[in-house]
Amino acid sequence: MTHIATTFPTASTMGQANPAIAPHRWAPANLTHLARRFEKQSPQxxxxxxxxxFGQDLxxxxxxxxxxxxxxxxxxxMNGAQRRAKPTIFYLQTDLLFPETMAL
Structure with a gap:
């Protein structure tokens, strides 16, 4: 079953339910720090x-x-607490799938 998001956070609502997604946390300096932190880490x-x-917002x-x-x-x-996050996975239309796949 596919879950399609129908509502999206706005500048005024971001971070209200989950402080981890507050806009100030994603300033360029913070992103540079995170990039360095995870540069040599595994994808897992x-x-x-x-x-x-991000929990349920992932x-x-x-x-x-x-x-x-x-x-x-x-x-x-993923297992344990991480698996309980149940991230939403959504499809990006890249125009690279076969027409037969898109017809499904």
Whole structure:
């Protein structure tokens, strides 16, 4: 079953339910720090951090290419508290799928 988001956070509502997504946390300096922190970490380490940080607000985009399929598998393999996050996975239209696939 596919979950399609129908509501999206706005500048005025971001961070109200989950302080982890407050806009000030994602200033360029903070993003640089996070990039350095996770640069040499495994994808699983980053996924576990994201699940712990964002909880039910975690989402992942995929175009169903090789890397997206691998990441979806890693999400499915998460366990414990991280697995309870149950991230929303959504499809990015890349125009690379076969017409037969799109017809499904």
């Amino acid at each position: 380490t980053l996924l576990n951090w994201a699940a712990a940080t 989402a992942m985009a995929t175009g169903f290419g090789p890397s997206g399929v691998v990441l979806m598998h890693m999400v499915a393999e």
